[in-house]
Amino acid sequence: MSIVQHLRMLSPFSVSGARFISTHAVHLMQQIARRKNVLPYCAVGIFKRNVSYSRSLWYETSVVEDTERQAHANLKSDAEKMFKYSIKSVHPQQMIEGVLHFNRATSVLRVQQETYHLHRNVFVVGMGKAVLGMAKAVEDVLGDHIVTGIISIPRGLQEEMIHTNNREMMLSPNTKILVYEGADNNEVDEASHNASKAILSLVNKLTEKDLLVVLCSGGGSTLCPSPPPAISLQELLTVTRLLAWNGATVQDMNTIRKNLEILKGGGLALQARPAKVVSLILSSIIGDPIDLIASGPTYPTQPTPSHCLEILQRLNLLSRTPESVRRYLEREAKQQNRTTQDKQVTMSNNGTPQVREIWKGLQNIVVGNNSIACEAAAEKAAQMGYRPVILTKFLVGEAREVGKLYARLGEYIMMCFDRKASQQPNTELTQLELELVAGGLRKQSINHIADEVDTAHNLNKDICVIASGETVVHVEGTGTGGKNQETALAAAIQMKEAFRGEECFQSETDMCVLSCDSDGYDGQSPVAGAVVDQDLVDRTLESGLSMEAYLANNDSNTFFSTVNEGQNLVWTNITGTNVMDMVILLVRKPSDRKFKWN
Numbered sequence: 001m002s003i004v005q006h007l008r009m010l011s012p013f014s015v016s017g018a019r020f021i022s023t024h025a026v027h028l029m030q031q032i033a034r035r036k037n038v039l040p041y042c043a044v045g046i047f048k049r050n051v052s053y054s055r056s057l058w059y060e061t062s063v064v065e066d067t068e069r070q071a072h073a074n075l076k077s078d079a080e081k082m083f084k085y086s087i088k089s090v091h092p093q094q095m096i097e098g099v100l101h102f103n104r105a106t107s108v109l110r111v112q113q114e115t116y117h118l119h120r121n122v123f124v125v126g127m128g129k130a131v132l133g134m135a136k137a138v139e140d141v142l143g144d145h146i147v148t149g150i151i152s153i154p155r156g157l158q159e160e161m162i163h164t165n166n167r168e169m170m171l172s173p174n175t176k177i178l179v180y181e182g183a184d185n186n187e188v189d190e191a192s193h194n195a196s197k198a199i200l201s202l203v204n205k206l207t208e209k210d211l212l213v214v215l216c217s218g219g220g221s222t223l224c225p226s227p228p229p230a231i232s233l234q235e236l237l238t239v240t241r242l243l244a245w246n247g248a249t250v251q252d253m254n255t256i257r258k259n260l261e262i263l264k265g266g267g268l269a270l271q272a273r274p275a276k277v278v279s280l281i282l283s284s285i286i287g288d289p290i291d292l293i294a295s296g297p298t299y300p301t302q303p304t305p306s307h308c309l310e311i312l313q314r315l316n317l318l319s320r321t322p323e324s325v326r327r328y329l330e331r332e333a334k335q336q337n338r339t340t341q342d343k344q345v346t347m348s349n350n351g352t353p354q355v356r357e358i359w360k361g362l363q364n365i366v367v368g369n370n371s372i373a374c375e376a377a378a379e380k381a382a383q384m385g386y387r388p389v390i391l392t393k394f395l396v397g398e399a400r401e402v403g404k405l406y407a408r409l410g411e412y413i414m415m416c417f418d419r420k421a422s423q424q425p426n427t428e429l430t431q432l433e434l435e436l437v438a439g440g441l442r443k444q445s446i447n448h449i450a451d452e453v454d455t456a457h458n459l460n461k462d463i464c465v466i467a468s469g470e471t472v473v474h475v476e477g478t479g480t481g482g483k484n485q486e487t488a489l490a491a492a493i494q495m496k497e498a499f500r501g502e503e504c505f506q507s508e509t510d511m512c513v514l515s516c517d518s519d520g521y522d523g524q525s526p527v528a529g530a531v532v533d534q535d536l537v538d539r540t541l542e543s544g545l546s547m548e549a550y551l552a553n554n555d556s557n558t559f560f561s562t563v564n565e566g567q568n569l570v571w572t573n574i575t576g577t578n579v580m581d582m583v584i585l586l587v588r589k590p591s592d593r594k595f596k597w598n
């Protein structure tokens, strides 16, 4: 029988009162067990002798809560604050202003090493979840020099910005930039196809005197679909959905997209010839690959149809791929040896594209990425008194494995704290290290975390671990969810395993795991993600719901909407930016545990 079960038997309170008391009392038991150097079950006995457990326990609770106000009262809300702060740091406006240097007196625009003489010759096109704010910033800087423009953004974004009075993301009333909204559920649709056609027609009219400013961010792939005549929009949707739901990475998906679609893989820049092109890119892919973000509309790349067929084969999707798509790729693959006249690129011996003369008027610039968001989250964590560690900006893997891994990392941190407190060698810790390495963390990173725990211990601080990247999900169930909620749910299951197991009582302390999408929409649900802690686990156990069953059915959103009155969901609404997903793990130091026992 676990400590919680012991306490539930002892508690004279109602179910919810008992839950409250038992959650807190477990920490008390641990304190007693540690102080008196006895097993926790013996501590239950000491607890019974020393506390007349109605009034005294409430008294203990209120005293502790006062003390706690100085410590971190609520890890869950702290994690949310850090995430929301990080989103503000990747606001498109400041990033655009950082690269466009315009001298109004001379009408000269400087972009890195290039200069452009403006004479009302600027055209703007954009596609992606962050391009509304990017367009607003361009409009602010270049003003009257803009002749016209078209951007394609997610449905509802403008209304959301008006609703929240977010002026930094609202185009001026006299704007020359036309806004198309579409791509419901982050999938190609007629509306986004219309936007793409309008963009194509605009750029086709440009001359060598014109400057085309292209704005690109994650989501641009679906917001600007351009299938060739042989492939219908529906077939494009089928193949991308097939990929997205069967574990394809964004790299896999966009490799295929840029081989299939006219405006991708440099196609947009090609269509804009002979105009000069400056492409401003907000990265939502690990490592900022310009050829893959929004499927690289302005980055000329060599077609690789054989590689696309290999991807479909590897994911076991070839037989389910629409006939037209398969035939198209097979035909292209047969002709692969030809020089790729279409996109005006040849390959050097080392495989990098050798851009021809014709591309000289082309600039591709990454204006921001998830590093900025990670640094901001770390800054906020430090301000809030945590010891922040940015573990990785390259987070990858199956969402549920990632969730489990980060919950295990939380246990590891607790053990490191405890080892530091007791100065005892710990074989369990070594075992867990091996498991974390097997789960995908580098030994070097684990050592770094262990060092940071030492520092946190010395500074008397709680730990905050930040990771960012993109996971994948194999959707096999029929539920509603997203990659981040699935990560969080898997973390909660692991926390339950760890803290409810009788042997693991010593780790029973405070931690939480948040996983959220920076664009504010996780999968097909209108929440950024979820944050889980021991309280959620307790409430789920009381409710009798099976977290495992929800996870098996890919039904994480229904789970989080049902349990704890939805309080573990993280809402930001559509954010107007997009720099991948973020995981935040918070772990309390031992001395910050909820109950003090004298």
Ligand SMILES: Nc1ncnc2c1ncn2[C@@H]1O[C@H](COP(=O)(O)OP(=O)(O)O)[C@@H](O)[C@H]1O
Pocket: 185, 186, 244, 245, 246, 247, 470, 472, 473, 474, 475, 478, 479, 480, 481, 482, 483, 486, 517, 519, 521, 522, 523, 524, 554, 555, 556
């Ligand atoms: N029920 C579900 N549970 C978990 N993940 C899902 C579910 N349905 C779809 N997904 C995943 O959501 C992904 C799309 O989510 P989204 O948040 O739009 O991605 P991103 O914004 O990172 O491109 C798909 O790749 C798919 O794997």
Ligand SMILES: O=C(O)[C@H](O)COP(=O)(O)O
Pocket: 129, 186, 217, 218, 219, 220, 221, 222, 250, 254, 284, 285, 292, 293, 294, 295, 519, 578, 580
């Ligand atoms: O937010 C998204 O939808 C992903 O980051 C992928 O976007 P992309 O394919 O447009 O780069």
